[in-house]
Amino acid sequence: MDFLTITQTLLEGFAVTCCLFFITLLLSLPLGLLISFCTMSKFKPLSYTFKVIVWIIRGIPLMLQLFIVYFLPGMLSKEGINIFGELDNYLYFELGINAGGALVAALIAFIINYACYFSEIFRGGIESISKGQYEAGQVLGMKKGQIFSHVVLMQVIKRIVPPMSNEIITLVKDTALARVIGVIEIIRQAEIFATKALIWPLFYTGAFYLLFVGALTLLFGFIEKKLSYFKA
């Protein structure tokens, strides 16, 4: 097999990796903000509930969470039907998509997991804004929502860019975990070559990750520079 075909096959796997990455990012950011509001809520039962949830999600391995999301529905249903397995079969036989159900399960696990990590970063950012900023908004007759969106938010964003970029770069590489429930992302794709005694494509996948993370690093550097016009 020549270099070009292998690159092409790996790109197919990389498309799945990117799909996992972007969808997880897109949905876990707002969910994380919501969770951070819940953990900061003055209504104690709500804040404690979410603190416990965050503790559980951050406390068990992501790999285990993938297994739980994929297998638990089947174990809970009386007929023993695994909805993700069914989805796998349906998508394969109807549309020819491999491991589609597993992809959905992986997305659910990733979104919940990353939303919890993001929520703590958001909480740190929001709580670091001085009380004086809120009070300045209050004495100027602003509504609570207006104070958040027009006064606090931008300062929070500036402060959380470095920890967020860390977490987002970790997400790129964590997507590889999805292979444990059968998602055919780039590393799984390379492993298929490895079973045919072709090892180097496995190492070659590293280049894809490096390029992707490199682009992200440049992007975050750009955002930081864009936000450097003010001090917060």
Next chain:
Amino acid sequence: MAYLEIKNFTKNFGDVEVLKGIDMQVEKGKAVSIIGPSGSGKSTLLRCINFLETPDSGVMVLDGETLLDCSKKEKRDDKTLRNKRLNFGLVFQSFNLFPQHSVFKNLTLAPTLLLKDKIKAYKKELKQNKELSFKARKSLINCFKAEQKELIEKTAEELLVKTGLTDKKNAYPCELSGGQCQRVAIARALALNPKILCFDEPTSALDPELTGEVLKVIRSLADEKHTIIIVTHEMGFAKNVSDKVVFLYQGKVEEYGDAKEVLENPKSEALKNFLSSVSEKEG
């Protein structure tokens, strides 16, 4: 009756009695200085007046309207509080400018956000007039919007001139000196045209050589007959600019009267001690 009348304000933080029954009057167009040693409750009093804290008991009447009466059950939702707060402007010791907005945006942000409510109210008003077509209503609203926006911008420009910041219009707070920041904060508070302007130690966070420019602005406001309440440690300023002085001591009004009279002929032992300790510091 005085313009602003405060009766029997008390406030406890846990077991600490910070205010022990404060009575105070402010006349329209006059400046009142609140002085006193640290921990005497000056800032807490100012924060209560601005609805940032709720006193445990007391009554506050502004221009004949009872804004606060702790003996009655009053609405304390966001909207009522906002409307009450708008009677007052507050300039903080630490400026609290919005760092991500330019000087001009700092001045126009709050008025622009309030304009949204005004437009809503105007829309409602127009809807009751059934004779107006949809198109006519829309053009009226757009006209109103443009007019108000222009007014906000004009006011902001005027305030920049007044505070001597015209060349800093597009600068960001991090590019300004402390004195300039505080002048922006004063202009920002004035942009909403409050009935009473409050200052919470406006020069305490500034280098000595920068206090002058801020005090000059406050003095010009007093000369223009703005009603002012100022918590300050600048005794000279209190004496020369304010009409009345309130001396707070351990949560109580120890002395109250004409500024010169109170500061030149202190009656209580506490005020005598306080004034001598301040003058010692100033050398």
